[in-house]
Structures are given as C-alpha cells and as structure tokens.
Amino acid sequence: MARLVVAASGLRGSLGLLVAARARERGHEVAELTDLRDREGVLAALAGADAVVLVPRRGNAWQHAHGAVVTLTAAAAAVRATPHLVLLSSFATGHGPMHPLNRTDPALLPGRTAAEREARSGRLPYTIVRPVWFSDDPAGSHALTFTQDPRTDGMIARADLAATLVAAAEEPAARGTTFALYNEPGPPLTEWAAAFAALRRDADDADDADDAESREAGPEAGPAEGFAADPATALVSEGRPAAGRGRDTALDSGPRDQPRVGGAPGPVPRPAPTSPTGGTLA
Template sequence: MSQTQQITNVLIVGATGSVGRLTVQAARRNGLHPRALVRDVQRATLLLPGVEVVPGDLENPTSLRRAVEGADAIVLTHGSGGDPRPDARAHIDYGGVRNILQSLGSARPRVALMTSIYATRTDVPGANPWKRRSERLLRVSGLPYTIVRPGWFDHAGPTQRRLVLEQGGTLDGGIAREQIAEALIRSLLTDSALGKTFELIATEGSQQSNWSELFGRLKADEGNSLDGALDPNDLPVGSEPADLRQDLDAVRSRLREAR
C-alpha cells in the first residue's frame, strides 16, 4: 500500500462509547480534528463538549452519507455490547462496517477498525465470527486500513503499560482503553501500520514511544486475502451464507467503480 495521505479530519464511529470518547481525545492530542458520529446528538454534546457532532445511524446507510463527507480518515470503535437483540452483532459489529463502506461513494479515507483479540478464535466461549467478517469487508474495499484487535478492556494493572502487538490469533491479555485509543489514532499517522491486522495487549513495563517501529515489526496482510496475516484458515468464504458473499461482492464493486 502507498504511504499515508495527509490527515486532518477524522470521523469517529462509536464516539460516545468508552473507547470512542478516548479516541476523540487522542485525535485532538495528535493535532487532528475529530468529528463524532452519533445517534443522540443531545447526549453526545454533553459527553463531548466542543467536538463537532454529526447525526447518523449505523443501521441506516442513507443517514451516514453526510457524516462521511470530507473525512480524511475514519476510526470505527463501535460495538453491539449492551444491545439485547440476538442478532445485534450481525447488525452492528458487521452491518455497521458494511454500511459505512457503502456510504463512501468514490471517497478513499484511511480507516482504523477496532475488532477483538478473539476475532479468529473458535475455542473461546462467546466468540463469534461477525467481527472477523467485518474485517473482511474492509480488506476487500481497497481502502488504506489498519485493523486493531485489542485484548480485555482495562484488564491490565497500572504498571502494565508495555504494548505487545502480535499476529496469528493466539495472544491473550488485557489493555487500558486509552492505550487502544492511542494505537488507533497512531495507526492513521504511521506509514508502517498500513495494511496490517494485529492483536494488542499490554504487559509489565513502560509504554514504548516509537510507533513506527512497533507497527513495522508486523507482517502486512496479503493483497488478495480476505483474512489477516497469519490468521487461521478456518472460515472459508465458500461456506459463508449467500448474503455475506453478496456483501463482499458489493464492496468489491464499489472499489472498481471508484477507480
């Protein structure tokens, strides 16, 4: 992938969530202008004073078009946690990414997607394939991207600040939410993060400051692959439901049209 483009305006999806709010702060700290995509503008204005707020619903693609206009980058921190619907992961974790991508038209923003350290795990109770499916949509979109799979939120002590970035789906552990937010924003600003997918936790020690080196140690995703570098080959697209295969084709078609 080519080098990172100039980034100023960043759309934060899931901006009123626990990681989203910290991502807004991290964007500001790194000299960026954050815009918050929210369903409840009044609530968001109270939670994010001084931040540009734009209404939109991840389940309504039409409502997203104004939000994505002019965005140099998009950070996706949304999740279905707390939604009682049995199919919430399909509608939010996966469907939200699909709808954002479909709303872009010919725009090519840089994208940072937060999924889960268990995105490729089938041996963990409660793990599900919807976040992995959302990753696949982003990879086939042709957009410049980084996919961050954080460990357990805040399951790290105050002296556990040393970041561990690995691939292959076997890593486990916790990390502070503000570290996740910083990693998402730094991935937008660092050339060596382009086209990479990785798990992220924190262990004992001080946090590193050289982000280029941290990202640079990772293997890039293969250009024509649906999955991340070193991901297990245990979710063949041919066995996926027809509507999910159609979503992949639709995102690929958008890429061809954008060219």
C-alpha cells in the same frame, strides 16, 4: 492535522469517546458518528475525511461490525473519499469458534470475521486491531506489545487502545495489517511508526486456505438504507441474507514466529481464555 471520523456508540465513558479525545489531543479535527442510519450525517462526516475509526457497538455483529464497514465504505464512495479505515475487532476472532467469548452468541464470530474480510477486500486502505481484555489503567502505565499470534491473550488499558487506534490512523505503516495488542511491564511505546512497520502485511497471507467453518450461514448486512442502489437495513434489522464468502486469511492459520513490538523478548503470554480480575471487553 487530519480530519478523523470516530464511528461509535457515543455512550459516556465509551472507547469511542476516548478515541475522539485522543485524536483532539493530537491536534486532529474530529467528527463523531453515532448513527449510521443518518445518511446526510454520515455523508457530511466522510466528505474530506482522512481516516475513520470504527468502534462497533455491542449486539448483532452482522449489523454493528460487518454492516457498519459496508455502510462506511459505500458512503465514502458516494462522496468520492478514500479515508483510512481503522476497524476495532477482537482477539477472540483469532481463537476461532471454541473460544468462550465466541460461544456466547453464534453470530458473533461470523459477523466479526465478515467485517474483517469486508475491510480487507474493500476499496479503502485499512487497519484491523484485535484488542484483548480491557482494563482501566492509566495511559502509558505499561509497555504495549503488538502481536500477530492468533491465539494471544492478556489485558490492554482502554486508554492505550485509544492511543493505538489514533496512531494507526496517523501512520501509513499501519495500513494493510491485522494485529492484536496487550500490555506488559515496561516503558510505554513511543515509536509508533517502527512498531507498525515491524508487522507482517495481510497481503502476505493471501494464499492461506479457506475454512468452511468460517462460512457459516449468516445475514451479511448491506449498507444502511440510502447508500446503495439495492439498500439493506444494516444497523436496523438482521440485514438481507447472502451467501457466505471465504474466511479471512490473516491471523487464522495458527501460531507462527510473529513480530512482537514494544515489549521484552519472549513468548507471547497465553493465560486461560477467561477474563482476569477486572478485565472486560467493553
């Protein structure tokens, strides 16, 4: 049994609640964080934590994704903890600025990219999960495929995604990886360790070239007030402007021969980048 922190909005029916429920089913002690501005609550939750699953709430990605990663990392340092950080991102991050989802809000892609980069460059072990469109299919109804193709698309059951986030927190083989996942016909995934072990490590992509387009100006949020000597207002306001850094280097250099785990051999499905019937991202 491990101590697992779920940082999410806490709304009824949200993915964060599914993650917390799955973790409890697996026998873990679970602490739920719904307000990263509550300094004492955050510090208490992270003290002795083995893993943190971050499900950023909707809205400003600079605050709720990047700022949350910075806050959790700073809080972990304050209590001398090194939990495994599992960050929920989005498949649209791999598609780049031309994907319709990234064009709905000019801050969405830069904020998510900055959150991923912050996780990779931070002091905590991490896993970054990029789900595709959500469905409400029952858990285990389909096969589950992991891919590191940056242009992937498809659908994923929320329950299967929650199971994956908890499995990533449990399995050392998931550390240092970024991957997308989707459902397809077939039996459910049961060999989690083997699935994570088949993925390419992000460190293998460390020499990929920077892209100026990913360094668009944006208010990179600092940790929530009280977690650093120079506190910003992450998760409260736009945060303090800071110079953009280089882009993240995993899953951004175009399609390659990628490991596909959990599904039948064949090309990664790439339907048009619009939500299939019933698919959502929330």
